[in-house]
Amino acid sequence: DQQVKQNSPSLSVQEGRISILNCDYTNSMFDYFLWYKKYPAEGPTFLISISSIKDKNEDGRFTVFLNKSAKHLSLHIVPSQPGDSAVYFCAASANSGGSNYKLTFGKGTLLTVNP
Amino acid sequence: EPEVTQTPSHQVTQMGQEVILRCVPISNHLYFYWYRQILGQKVEFLVSFYNNEISEKSEIFDDQFSVERPDGSNFTLKIRSTKLEDSAMYFCASSEQPNEKLFFGSGTQLSVL
Numbered sequence: 001d002q003q004v005k006q007n008s009p010s011l012s013v014q015e016g017r018i019s020i021l022n023c024d025y026t027n028s029m030f031d032y033f034l035w036y037k038k039y040p041a042e043g044p045t046f047l048i049s050i051s052s053i054k055d056k057n058e059d060g061r062f063t064v065f066l067n068k069s070a071k072h073l074s075l076h077i078v079p080s081q082p083g084d085s086a087v088y089f090c091a092a093s094a095n096s097g098g099s100n101y102k103l104t105f106g107k108g109t110l111l112t113v114n115p
Numbered sequence: 116e117p118e119v120t121q122t123p124s125h126q127v128t129q130m131g132q133e134v135i136l137r138c139v140p141i142s143n144h145l146y147f148y149w150y151r152q153i154l155g156q157k158v159e160f161l162v163s164f165y166n167n168e169i170s171e172k173s174e175i176f177d178d179q180f181s182v183e184r185p186d187g188s189n190f191t192l193k194i195r196s197t198k199l200e201d202s203a204m205y206f207c208a209s210s211e212q213p214n215e216k217l218f219f220g221s222g223t224q225l226s227v228l
Contacts, residue, residue, distance in 0.1 A: 032214060043119070043206050043219030044158065089158060093214040101146070101163035101171040101213050108157065 003027045004092050006106035014114055019077040021109050023090030026071065030092040034103070035064060035075045038087045047088075048075070080113045087111075117141045121207050121220035128197055128227055136192045136223045138207030146210045147190045148217060149182065151175075151203040158206070164190065165213070197227045 005024045013019045021035075031052040036044035050057040050064045050073070057064050063076045077084055090106040120139040128134050140147050149161040163170040164182055181193045190209075194201055204224050208217040 034216070036219075041221070043121075043208075043221045044217075046216050046218065049216065091158075095214055101148075101165070102160045102173070103150075103214055103217065104160065105150075105158040 002106075003030075004090055004104050004106040006088075006090055006109050008109050009107070010110040010112070012112045012114060013080050015082055016079045019075075019080045019084065019111055019113065021075040021077075021088050021090075021111065023073045023075075023106055024071055025073075025092050027092070027094070027104070028071070029094040030104075032093045032095045033064070033066060033073050034091045034093075035062075036089040036091060036105075037084075038089060038108070044089055077111075080111075082113050082115050085111055085113050117218075119207055119209055119218050119220035121205075121223050123223060124221065125224045126226070128225070130199055130227055131196050134194050134197055134225065136194075136205050136207075136225070138190045138192070138220055139188050140190055140207065140209030141218055142188070144209035144211055144218070146170075146213050147182075147184070148208040148210075149192045150206045150208060150219075152206070152222075153200075153203045161192070161205075163213070170213070194225075197225075199227050201225060202227045 034049040035047040038044045048062045066073045087108040089108045091103040122137045147164040152158045162172040162176045179195045204222045206219050206222045208219045210217045
């Protein structure tokens with residue numbers, strides 16, 4: 001049961017352009033969403049998060065957008081840099097009820113930023 | 116920046132043997148977690164731990180698994196009798212608040228032969 005879906009296994013963009021990574025979820029109890037980046041042989045690294053009371057959160061080159069009615073979120077990276085090349089995971093939790101100690105991850109999207 | 120430390124980085128064991136995976140969470144964090152990732156699959160939640168007890172566990176975390184915080188710094192995952200399907204990368208994580216900004220270790224690659 002894929003409660004968090006990242007339908008694009010890979011994405012390739014040119015350096016300096018925008019990268020848009022998408023994530024859909026099915027569990028309406030989810031109210032907190034996070035994006036993690038993972039390099040090979042390393043653990044996931046926290047990037048940015050958003051609570052369901054917001055529809056946008058920005059941190060430097062990274063912006064996360066949340067569309068609750070569509071149960072969709074996206075991560076925008078602009079401008080993209082070669083060092084951004086990694087696997088990006090979307091994750092969600094139900095902090096206000098239900099499983100509030102558990103993150104549910106998507107399968108990840110491999111982003112490649114070409115110089 | 117403070118980090119979560121996991122040892123060993125690789126562990127090879129025979130089926131049926133016990134393994135203990137070790138983690139040192141970030142010192143001021145109160146919530147601790149184990150996740151795993153089987154090759155080619157998504158990162159899966161195993162267990163969360165707070166105030167010296169399990170807060171939540173997944174269906175994967177059966178009687179073969181246990182966690183312990185034996186002292187003020189270490190957090191361990193024990194698999195009592197390993198199976199082939201336990202082969203995975205095991206990640207420890209910690210956070211100040213539940214499910215907010217988890218910091219992950221680099222993982223222990225467990226191979227069960």
